[in-house]
Amino acid sequence: MFFVNQPLIVDLTRLLPGPYGTFLLAQFGARVVKIEDKGKGDYLKSLFPEREGEDAYIYRLLNSCKEIRYLDLKQAVDREEFLQLVKEADLLIESFRPGVMERLGLGYDFLQTLNPRLAYITIGGYQPDSPWAKDAGHDLNYQAVGGIIGSTGKQERAIPGLLLGDLAGGMALFAVAAAALYKQAVSGQGGRYTIGIAEVVQSWANVTGAFYGQDKRRYPLPGQGVVAGGIVCYNLYRCLDGYVVLAALEEKFWANFCRATGKEHWLSQQFAPALPGQPVYEEVSQYFARRRREEILAELGDKDCCLSPVLELKELVPDSETEHRERITGFVR
Secondary structure, three states: OOOOOOOEEEEEOOOOHHHHHHHHHHHOOOEEEEEEOOOOOOHHHHOOOOOOOOOOHHHHHHHOOOEEEEOOOOOHHHHHHHHHHHHHOOEEEEOOOOOHHHHOOOOHHHHHHHOOOOEEEEEEOOOOOOOOOOOOOOHHHHHHHOOOHHHOEOOOEOOOOOOHHHHHHHHHHHHHHHHHHHHHHHHOOOEEEEEEHHHHHHHHHHHHHHHHOOOHHHOOOOOOOOOOOOEOOEEEEEEOOEEEEEEOOOHHHHHHHHHHOOOHHHHHHOOOEOOOOOHHHHHHHHHHHOOOHHHHHHHHOOOOOOEEEOOOHHHHOOOOHHHHHHHHOOOOO
16 A cells, blocks of 8 residues: 555546556555446446346456445536535546536536645546547557557557557556645645546657657568567567567577577577568577477576567466456556
8 A cells, every 4th residue: 555645536437547547546545436427337337247237347346446426417416425525535537528527517627616736637538639639439549549559460450459558548547646646745736637548658659669760761660670570589489389479689688598599600690680581580480389388488488588478368367356456456566
């Protein structure tokens, strides 16, 4: 638990990005009160449930650590309950389309008069000045305009198996919320902050693009970049029963790999193109293709060469809901 004073967070978000971010905040010690519409509530409840009539497992996983209140913000009694909550809150987070809170008479300018120290975060698909600001969107849209899909795959583009856009947005929300709460604790001041999920993903694209410099003529085709499968030492390799990755980007790691495999003639070919017909690429590929994953890991796992198995989701997700929740925050101890 990192929040020693247990800040009160009013959560008006739904689906995945916002609830994932507020889940992290709750797990780190915040008190999160989640407001849902009367009736259907959060749409995530009904997305791919395991059994008819049950809430979806992902909804339960991300929201069982929160207080859930069902309110109709257009009705006087429910609206008053909401306003009383805002007066006590440290942070409000919402994910409505631009203008919705203002049309409800619950925009930041009004709420700030009730609680001057309130921090207020809007998380949406796009920043208000984006050309797509008024468009509906989901994870796949943010990955598309954020450069993930455009740089994934080789001959054909591919959809990543993780919800990278939504999860990036939720993690950004966690970071902005923590910073806003710290500012509030130090200065007593609130503030308004806006997160665009597509822009979060685009920030990742800009960092990755920096590997290739400012000259766009140096930018590689998808699948041919130095960090995207374009060189021998940093690549995905098929083995007899799955895949492994080799990420020997530094010379010492590549040297360890070459010596451990008895292939010292590869030493000078670390950055050789990973293209069909390229001799070293074909040789390295064949080395892995003739062996099972566990055999490869037994041979090379302790050789300090940045070799890892490629794990599938079913290998990572535990059976216990409690352990599952713990693994989501297992990146810090």
